[in-house]
Amino acid sequence: xxxxxxxxxxxxxxxxxxxxxxxxxxxxxxxxxxxxxxxxxxxxxxxxxxxxxxxxxxxxxxxxxxxxxxxxxxxxxxxxxxxxxxxxxxxxxxxxxxxxxxxxxxxxxxxxxxxxxxxxxxxxxxxxxxxxxxxxxxxxxxxxxxxxxxxxxxxxxxxxxxxxxxxxxxxxxxxxxxxxxxxxxxxxxxxxxxxxxxxxxxxxxxxxxxxxxxxxxxxxxxxxxxxxxxxxxxxxxxxxxxxxxxxxxxxxxxxxxxxxxxxxxxxxxxxxxxxxxxxxxxxxxxxxxxxxxxxxxxxxxxxxxxxxxxxxxxxxxxxxxxxxxxxxxxxxxxxxxxxxxxxxxxxxxxxxxxxxxxxxxxxxxxxxxxxxxxxxxxxxxxxxxxxxxxxxxxxxxxxxxxxxxxxxxxxx
Amino acid sequence: xxxxxxxxxxxxxxxxxxxxxxxxxxxxxxxxxxxxxxxxxxxxxxxxxxxxxxxxxxxxxxxxxxxxxxxxxxxxxxxxxxxxxxxxxxxxxxxxxxxxxxxxxxxxxxxxxxxxxxxxxxxxxxxxxxxxxxxxxxxxxxxxxxxxxxxxxxxxxxxxxxxxxxxxxxxxxxxxxxxxxxxxxxxxxxxxxxxxxxxxxxxxxxxxxxxxxxxxxxxxxxxxxxxxxxxxxxxxxxxxxxxxxxxxxxxxxxxxxxxxxxxxxxxxxxxxxxxxxxxxxxxxxxxxxxxxxxxxxxxxxxxxxxxxxxxxxxxxxxxxxxxxxxxxxxxxxxxxxxxxxxxxxxxxxxxxxxxxxxxxxxxxxxxxxxxxxxxxxxxxxxxxxxxxxxxxxxxxxxxxxxxxxxxxxxxxxxxxxxxxxxxxxxxxxxxxxxxxxxxxxxxxxxxxxxxxxxxxxxxxxxxxxxxxxxxxxxxxxxxxxxxxxxxxxxxxxxxxx
Numbered sequence: 022x023x024x025x026x027x028x029x030x031x032x033x034x035x036x037x038x039x040x041x042x043x044x045x046x047x048x049x050x051x052x053x054x055x056x057x058x059x060x061x062x063x064x065x066x067x068x069x070x071x072x073x074x075x076x077x078x079x080x081x082x083x084x085x086x087x088x089x090x091x092x093x094x095x096x097x098x099x100x101x102x103x104x105x106x107x108x109x110x111x112x113x114x115x116x117x118x119x120x121x122x123x124x125x126x127x128x129x130x131x132x133x134x135x136x137x138x139x140x141x142x143x144x145x146x147x148x149x150x151x152x153x154x155x156x157x158x159x160x161x162x163x164x165x166x167x168x169x170x171x172x173x174x175x176x177x178x179x180x181x182x183x184x185x186x187x188x189x190x191x192x193x194x195x196x197x198x199x200x201x202x203x204x205x206x207x208x209x210x211x212x213x214x215x216x217x218x219x220x221x222x223x224x225x226x227x228x229x230x231x232x233x234x235x236x237x238x239x240x241x242x243x244x245x246x247x248x249x250x251x252x253x254x255x256x257x258x259x260x261x262x263x264x265x266x267x268x269x270x271x272x273x274x275x276x277x278x279x280x281x282x283x284x285x286x287x288x289x290x291x292x293x294x295x296x297x298x299x300x301x302x303x304x305x306x307x308x309x310x311x312x313x314x315x316x317x318x319x320x321x322x323x324x325x326x327x328x329x330x331x332x333x334x335x336x337x338x339x340x341x342x343x344x345x346x347x348x349x350x351x352x353x354x355x356x357x358x359x360x361x362x363x364x365x366x367x368x369x370x371x372x373x374x375x376x377x378x379x380x381x382x383x384x385x386x387x388x389x390x391x392x393x394x395x396x397x398x399x400x401x402x403x404x405x406x407x408x409x410x411x412x413x414x415x416x417x418x419x420x421x422x423x424x425x426x427x428x429x430x431x432x433x
Numbered sequence: 434x435x436x437x438x439x440x441x442x443x444x445x446x447x448x449x450x451x452x453x454x455x456x457x458x459x460x461x462x463x464x465x466x467x468x469x470x471x472x473x474x475x476x477x478x479x480x481x482x483x484x485x486x487x488x489x490x491x492x493x494x495x496x497x498x499x500x501x502x503x504x505x506x507x508x509x510x511x512x513x514x515x516x517x518x519x520x521x522x523x524x525x526x527x528x529x530x531x532x533x534x535x536x537x538x539x540x541x542x543x544x545x546x547x548x549x550x551x552x553x554x555x556x557x558x559x560x561x562x563x564x565x566x567x568x569x570x571x572x573x574x575x576x577x578x579x580x581x582x583x584x585x586x587x588x589x590x591x592x593x594x595x596x597x598x599x600x601x602x603x604x605x606x607x608x609x610x611x612x613x614x615x616x617x618x619x620x621x622x623x624x625x626x627x628x629x630x631x632x633x634x635x636x637x638x639x640x641x642x643x644x645x646x647x648x649x650x651x652x653x654x655x656x657x658x659x660x661x662x663x664x665x666x667x668x669x670x671x672x673x674x675x676x677x678x679x680x681x682x683x684x685x686x687x688x689x690x691x692x693x694x695x696x697x698x699x700x701x702x703x704x705x706x707x708x709x710x711x712x713x714x715x716x717x718x719x720x721x722x723x724x725x726x727x728x729x730x731x732x733x734x735x736x737x738x739x740x741x742x743x744x745x746x747x748x749x750x751x752x753x754x755x756x757x758x759x760x761x762x763x764x765x766x767x768x769x770x771x772x773x774x775x776x777x778x779x780x781x782x783x784x785x786x787x788x789x790x791x792x793x794x795x796x797x798x799x800x801x802x803x804x805x806x807x808x809x810x811x812x813x814x815x816x817x818x819x820x821x822x823x824x825x826x827x828x829x830x831x832x833x834x835x836x837x838x839x840x841x842x843x844x845x846x847x848x849x850x851x852x853x854x855x856x857x858x859x860x861x862x863x864x865x866x867x868x869x870x871x872x873x874x875x876x877x878x879x880x881x882x883x884x885x886x887x888x889x890x891x892x893x894x895x896x897x898x899x900x901x902x903x904x905x906x907x908x909x910x911x912x913x914x915x916x917x918x919x920x921x922x923x924x925x926x927x928x929x930x
Contacts, residue, residue, distance in 0.1 A: 272731050402623070
């Protein structure tokens, strides 16, 4: 398969136009760190964007950064970190789960749109993408959005690009919102709760005015599976429920005190401070208990998004019925489930349970063979599926970009 | 009327009686209004310089009725203009002479309050403020707070992606809605998203939000609610120079402080507001900042200290810090009444709505001053300074021949200046008809074509709210055509591996 290494944005346009003319679908790749996610694609060439890696403009006082899509996420994160800023949605580093190296590119991060624990407070990638330049499947370079936070000029195509897995357009440059890093953080730890009680505790915390920026629960089995990664939490022995508070030190301490009282019915709280707390949350963000090089590394992993209060019962039921293991983020609204390997990744059962709870499930990690046989992305109602296909087609009528990544090809 | 609307379809107008009868069969009783006198309240929205009676007004009260009305209109090739409370400042709900005005005012019920999932499921005709009021007893509120929140509907907020004073910290409508029920022009009823943080597949909720009623008619919305911050306190800081106030805004953000709200007024706005509400604003300053910090008491106290120090470092000439809720509300009273206050000192005014990078504030103000001299019209400036959203109020008298046209030309120049300074045409009021013809200042034809293709995915006949947002209408078939450029290998020089 050809790999076309793009040198500049013009190359992207030329390559897409040539692909349209020759009807040869393209796989859009930055560093390729998320290539293992999605249905196996029906593409004939790879469009590689890693040379589009410049930081066009970083304006800390405007809280924005404009970068080319192929810029390495890690480099951009250290750049903004040097000004004490961050991407508030805590983009997930999928390499831990997938067993590949590197956190990939900015374009890949937005195309995947996988946000971390702070999503409950700060939103997702879609909330932080302010503007983009991209090449559509018409072979046209277009722009959308702008370089300011407050903007309602025209349709907000950024929302569609985030999480579209490269199926609508090839982003060449994006403007993202950056936010000040909190001066301090602390995590309240509750021990020994079952999943349902844990979600109740997290619901109480999120329903408080204490501005909780992370709410996760590790059942004991998941804690054991990744004990090393959670060294700050002590030796596994009991499940842990974690609630993060961020802000100026006096405020985080004050809220921690108040939240501890709110949570008193759930047990005594322990406190983790700054670096220890941060390490725990990055492990949750990257789903370390199910790391590719860990004990459950060979198990398929589902990412389930559901109404948060329903999460405890759903996760508990799934773990029991599948013999799998789960961890909870977003106060129960995000469940990661690693299930014992099966050719169908137990998709029918998972989806039936998840839909009953009002959620949806994506198969983030599975072998190529499994991904060929299973809908990786959650099937939608007929009407929404048809509308989504019309939306896709409005960007890429010839299905040139990442063909087949979102929808399973049904055998004729 | 300076803005051209799509030509009326005489064939549709000729069938008016039959159309009214067909609509009555779908929406019985008083739900169909066709008398000229009773349609007067629907002739205009918040952009009152423009008026147009619709062909007929329909006020359905069920999703099924909305679906049948749209299906009928779709089949008959009849244009439809959706309307919430009619508070749009950009003419988003301006009727069409040959169109059905579809009012959602009867969708007034909050369907579900779910504190555990921190969401409210509501019908679109419920006002923004009513949502906050419905959950206030449990300490919750709905964060986006457009100034019209007493009157504006949540459906209209979704259509316009409304902002407000607090969106610097809490986001706009798009950051606070999770799902909806939407009826397409075909009559098809779809559910998008729900109580989960994200919906599956493409972010259709994200594209529906801010689509200005061109993609579908929303009949139910799920919004996020938040716990009210423990406390809020405000500083009112005066500056002898606008530049110093702009610098103060930049330094506060630069110091990592995101206030709940950060508003700026210039001298004419300060004077108008003070004369109206007597909030105790200093009258000898060129710019006034109102900075609100919210959160836990200890945090707010600390941030107040930091902001005060920053303001002093920028040469503030006055600084008052609220010590009670009454005082905080008084600081805000003048700002919140700024529009009516300006209405008292001028027979008419135009409210503009561009956004610029924060750092360009002083430059933008200087340009607006020059333009004010050029057009010989007064201007008062009110800004959401924290996010660079300008609301220059252009004062004019519609009874003076030519003044309205001059005011509009002045406004257009301000928006062009915003784009030139790296900003955008509209921060929160929407494009509507008001800024429609300025869209090419910001977007190329290719950019606009891509947006219109998306419209085609929802409404292939272009019957829903035509004449808004896009300066030129194209047929979907024409937009969907792929032009094949060049031969098979247009990039032979590209490195391959």
